[in-house]
Amino acid sequence: xxxxxxxxxxxxxxxxxxxxxxxxxxxxxxxxxxxxxxxxxxxxxxxxxxxxxxxxxxxxxxxxxxxxxxxxxxxxxxxxxxxxxxxxxxxxxxxxxxxxxxxxxxxxxxxxxxxxxxxxxxxxxxxxxxxxxxxxxxxxxxxxxxxxxxxxxxxxxxxxxxxxxxxxxxxxxxxxxxxxx
Numbered sequence: 073x074x075x076x077x078x079x080x081x082x083x084x085x086x087x088x089x090x091x092x093x094x095x096x097x098x099x100x101x102x103x104x105x106x107x108x109x110x111x112x113x114x115x116x117x118x119x120x121x122x123x124x125x126x127x128x129x130x131x132x133x134x135x136x137x138x139x140x141x142x143x144x145x146x147x148x149x150x151x152x153x154x155x156x157x158x159x160x161x162x163x164x165x166x167x168x169x170x171x172x173x174x175x176x177x178x179x180x181x182x183x184x185x186x187x188x189x190x191x192x193x194x195x196x197x198x199x200x201x202x203x204x205x206x207x208x209x210x211x212x213x214x215x216x217x218x219x220x221x222x223x224x225x226x227x228x229x230x231x232x233x234x235x236x237x238x239x240x241x242x243x244x245x246x247x248x249x250x251x252x253x
Contacts, residue, residue, distance in 0.1 A: 074134045077124065080109075081116045086149055090122055097126040108136035110148060118145050119152035159200060165211045168199035 105127065109120025117124065118140055127135050142148035196207035
């Protein structure tokens, strides 16, 4: 169902930092609004504040909505933003590798190499890595096993972003062990 954006009431929100709205708007312009925003029967925004603002940036006057029955707007906003799962590092590597396989153009070899390098950097960023080097390091950790099994490989890595990449699988395994217990 579509509603005029101006008909949606926006009350107090927890999220103050809207992040990269221009990037979200570009994504919506490129791929469309993949997830409608949520409102209650009174047309009060429950979730999707960033999407709503991004669509406003695009000049939209109407937006797709889903009407939800939640115990409170606060509960709905919290559940939408916190009770979800981001891609794991290995899933991000797989996404990056899939994006990299798309064909790139260019007639001369130099153009093709430049296009491929750009495609690799774009793939790394779209997969959620800060840059291609971090993605390469994450891929290496995934391919060479866990840090416990290959400490020499981990010793070669540096930087906070890389430490985060290494920590993610360890946290996932520890969480799985606790859940299984």
